[in-house]
Amino acid sequence: MRTSLKVLLAALAVLSVSAASASAATDPLVRVQSTKGMYNQRYCEYLGVKNGPNGLAADVWNTYGLNKCPTKQWAATDIAAVKEQLGAAVIKMNGPRYWIIERASITFDKHVFPLAGDVQSFGGLEMRFLTTVDVPKINGKLGIPAYYEATVNRTTDFVFGRKHPVHKLIAPSGKVYAMQAYSQIVDKKLTEAKLTGLRKKLKLPAGWRYRTVRIKKDMTLKTVGATIVVQDELQNTYQLVK
DSSP: OHHHHHHHHHHHHHHHHHHHHHHHHHOTTEEEEEEEOOTTOEEEEEEEEEEETTEEEEEEEEOTTTOOOOHHHHHTOOHHHHHHHHTOSEEEEEEEEEEOOSEEEEEEETTTOTTTTOEEEETTEEEEEEEEEEOOEETTEESOOTTOOEEEEOOEEEEEOTTSOEEEEEOTTSOEEEEEEEEOSSOTTOOGGGSTTGGGTOOOOTTOEEEEEOOSSOEEEEEBSBEEEEEOTTOOEEEEOO
């Protein structure tokens, strides 16, 4: 009897998951986009800061999968024009950046974000709407200082490949964050090859540590609705692991 009950519960769980998947698959306003071969691939973003129902948030527009953020086009950005196009109070140029994940999937849900997955051209530079990131007020100033947590509103699977090292920040609390992308915003000469020795360059706050490790199998960070990220002072981005 006990075995039969376990089998029945397992069957019901499978049916529930299957029904949810079928519903998502047939909803024209929801789609999942998957990408592989992302490691060390270049991208740029515009963050358009606006007033939202819960305070300030930035719309995230991203070049990945559309172009490699050509240097001349990026440098020629007309901030005023982008600001007007997005109806934003402030535009932050967030790039160039390079992924440190191997592959990813993202759910574009237009029930949540009407522009999810849409592509726009900004002076000829195409970008896709990905998500939003909350913009807090810390110590009386708007923005996210280095080593402070920020909330990114997305549903994703980020996969770190076992063939590559994983670079981690460890907070005094014991929280662990894995680098998802490095940046050439502050250090224009930073490369993937320099990440292993990055600890010597960072001015880590008291109690923070930077480690580079090897993993025996691929590591997947699953996010449903929102995730937590931090940045170091070079604006490299790390996602919360645990």
